[in-house]
Amino acid sequence: MSEFAPLFIGIPGTADTLSVETAGAKATQLWRMSRLGLNVPPAFVLPTGLCAAINRNETDALEALEQGLRDGIAPLEAATGRRFGDARAPLLVSVRSGAAQSMPGMLETILDVGLNAVSVRGLIASTGNPRLAWDSYRRFIQIYGEVVEGVPAAAFDAALAGMISSEGVDGESSLDSEALERLTHEFQAIVIRAAGHPIPDDPMAQLSAAARAVYRSWDGARAREYRRLNGLDNLAGTAVTVQVMVFGNAGGKSGSGVAFSRNPATGANELYVDFLFDAQGEDVVAGRRMPGDAALLAARLPGPAQALAAGVKRLEREFHDIQDVEFTVEEGRLFFLQTRSAKRTPRAALRVLVDLVDEGLLDRATALARASAVDVAAAGTLRFATRPAAIARAISASPGVASGRIAFDSASAKARASGGDPVILVRHDTSTEDVGGFAVAAGILTAVGGRTAHAAVVARQLGRVCLVGCHELTIDETGRRGEIAGLAIEDGDWLSLDGESGEIALGRQEIVTDLPQVELAAIDSWRQP
Structure with a gap:
């Protein structure tokens, strides 16, 4: 068997054993979940060893990729009873990244691969759900256009906003199948204008391009910056996992x-x-x-x-x-x-270690080894010396308190931080493109988003205070100003965030630290003979 042959997950009759170094952490954990009996969609993975060679455009590696994809798809078809690109019961797949160590949101994923003018009709026929089919198709065109062809996301976002406005609905989830079908055609036209050619109809051509794009994302700017910040430059590359699609966008019970x-x-x-x-x-x-x-x-x-x-x-x-x-x-x-x-704050890391030992899930020696990697100085509970008057609230995604000068983008945050000022990065929503701004910011505030978004995960890992979903925040990024609860804020103004209460206050505040004495005492007791 070739060293680059696909390894299978969740397919009866396959007995591959996956290793993190070869298959990446994501695929290896998928394999372990399937072995535990959890419901995991069938998948195959192409190894990390292909990554560097693919990105150097080496002929042997590119041929191995094509062969691996062909050898991998057939067992997925057999396991599901569907065929890739079929007109009646089409198989759709996701193409996912996965290095030996987790890099949340830094690498690319492409969903709904295998859709075209024929298979979208097959998806309608097999599911009886035209909205699901057209919603999936427009999503595929957008993510393929962005990741494979480099089409700016703004073009798709503008078309989506226009469709929402013309239909008089409150968001994309309220668009019906007919509107989504029209939006799909608009998205196709956007790709043709930007890339000079349409997305290929051939599902295998789509799959090949998607896999190469996922491998290429290893060398992207945000991935390189994340590896630099986290000391991961020794990793060999990403694997590529091709997995049967399951549809969370299939309706109200999904x-x-x-x-x-x-x-x-x-x-x-x-x-x-x-x-x-x-x-x-x-x-x-x-x-x-x-x-x-x-x-x-x-x-x-x-x-x-x-x-x-x-x-x-x-x-x-x-x-x-x-x-x-x-x-x-x-x-x-x-x-x-x-x-x-899970990525966690230093404060959470200590509490989890103590609880896992108490629950018998972790022995003291292992817990002590993990505790040695925790920055105890960063594990304290930060609080303001006096509680400021809050002007608004948001959802806490990472605790603590922070007080700093407002920056509306990562470049401004880096410039202010280099001058010695603490910084609060204020965004409408964050993406992992902002990782450089996270690294220098004391706190992050967004108008929308959830606690488990990739950006919030990275903020917790870096130990940054993070508040998300502040409905009272509006931003005029072109003018470098905004409003919170009707009060004007500008670039460079002082802003204070409380990650415990979710409160937001204007002005600069004094910060004090309370160390987690209970957890530190418990950990110290483990060292006693």
């Missing part, structure tokens, strides 16, 4: 979400969920829509909610650590798409 087995901001032993109904996974992690929480999921979909809670705790027991789980519900059926050790 959706996508992210669940943490414990609160990654505080360490509290509670299920921590962001979930969007009738949405695909990228909607959640992009942070552009306001998700619901575990209580809302349980109220509307109690069966999947119970299965999720049980599955997440099972994964925590399996991996002996707090887990970050991505999942989709398709017409009331739960699918697990990813698990990884």
Whole structure:
């Protein structure tokens, strides 16, 4: 068997054993979830060893990629009873990245690969859901256009906004199938104008281009910056996982979400969920829509909610650590798409270690080794010396307090930080393109977004205070000014964020630190003979 042959996940009769170094962490954890009996869509993975050679355009590597994709698709067709590009029961796949260590949001993913003018009709016929089919098709065109062809996202966003306005609805989730069909044709025209050619109809050509784009994302600016900030320059590259699509955008009993087995901001032993109904996974992690929480999921979909809670705790027991789980519900059926050790604040890291030892999930020696990597100085609870008058509130995605000068973009944040001032990065929504701004900011404030968006995950990992979903914040980025609750703010003004209460205040505040004495005492006791 070739060293670049596909390795399979969740397909009966295959007995591949995956390693993190070869298959990347994402695919390896998928394989382990499937072995635990959790509901994982079938998939195959092409190895990290192809990444550098693909990005150098080496002929042998490109041929190995094409052969690997052909060899991988056939078992997915057999496992599902669908055919790639079929006119009656089409198979659609996602193409996902995954390095040996998690890099949340830094690499590319392309969903709904395999759609064309024929298979979209097959999807309508096989599901009886024309809205699902056209919603998936327009999503595919946009993400393929952006990632593979380099079409600016703004062009698609403008067309979507225009369609929402012309239809007189309050958002994309309210567009009907006829409007989404027209939007799909608009998106196709945008790609042709920008790229000079249409997206290929041939599903295998789509798949090949998507896989090469995911490999290329390893060398993208944000991925390089993330590796630099986190000391990951020794990684070989990303793997590429091709997985059967499941549809969170299939209606009111469907959706996508992210669940943490414990609160990654505080360490509290509670299920921590962001979930969007009738949405695909990228909607959640992009942070552009306001998700619901575990209580809302349980109220509307109690069966999947119970299965999720049980599955997440099972994964925590399996991996002996707090887990970050991505999942989709398709017409009331739960699918697990990813698990990884969760990014957490230093404060949460200490509490989780103490609780895992107390619960018998972790031995003291292992816990002590993990504790040695925690920045204890950053684990304290920050608070303002005096409580300021709040002008607005937002959702806390990462705790603590921060006071700094406003910057409306990452470049401005870097410039102010280089001058010695603390910075509050204020954005309508954040993306992982802002990772350079996160690195220098003391705090982050957004108008929209959820606690489990990739940007919020990165903010927690970096130990930055992060408040999201401030409905009272509006920004005029071209004028470098904005308003919070009707009060004007400008670039360079002082702003203060409280990540415990979610409160926002104008002006500069004095900050004091309270260390986690209970957790530190417990950890110290482990060192006693």
